[in-house]
Amino acid sequence: MIASAWMLRIAGSGMVLMMACGGSHKPAAEGPPPSTEETEPAEDPSQILIPPEKLDAIEATFTRHVSEVSRCFPKAVEAGELQATDKGYVTVGLTVTESGAPENVRAVEATLDSQVLKDCVTAEVSSWEFTTLPKPLDYSHTYVFERL
Numbered sequence: 001m002i003a004s005a006w007m008l009r010i011a012g013s014g015m016v017l018m019m020a021c022g023g024s025h026k027p028a029a030e031g032p033p034p035s036t037e038e039t040e041p042a043e044d045p046s047q048i049l050i051p052p053e054k055l056d057a058i059e060a061t062f063t064r065h066v067s068e069v070s071r072c073f074p075k076a077v078e079a080g081e082l083q084a085t086d087k088g089y090v091t092v093g094l095t096v097t098e099s100g101a102p103e104n105v106r107a108v109e110a111t112l113d114s115q116v117l118k119d120c121v122t123a124e125v126s127s128w129e130f131t132t133l134p135k136p137l138d139y140s141h142t143y144v145f146e147r148l
Helices: 002-021 052-064 066-070 072-078 115-126
Strands: 086-094 102-110 136-144
Touching: 052 066, 052 136, 066 072, 066 115, 066 136, 072 115, 086 115, 102 115
Parallel strands: none
Antiparallel strands: 086 102, 086 136
């Protein structure tokens, strides 16, 4: 019973809509004819997804430079800020721009208390070139450091 009343209401609404669409025709206003081209709505940058292969390329950049970053640990030991037997990690945060440039590179977390180590790692990452992206991407990567 409820379903038929609902259907009747929908059917009635359809009749009203059909009658409303059949109104009189107004003469066209002077000026250029309306465009028949379909325009795409502007894309919301927050809705653009980064393709998985681009994320893989960013991670591959970090992996490719492991040997350079690993040289930062002995520098911290030589500076007297760490012992050769220390172990821990440094997590680097950055924004990869659309052109692939690293921006705002910083140590976001570290278990090794060495400014020399953090400065060295961030300087290394700042000098790299990443893959191009459809929009800027905030990213982080953790490097683990163990004894020499």
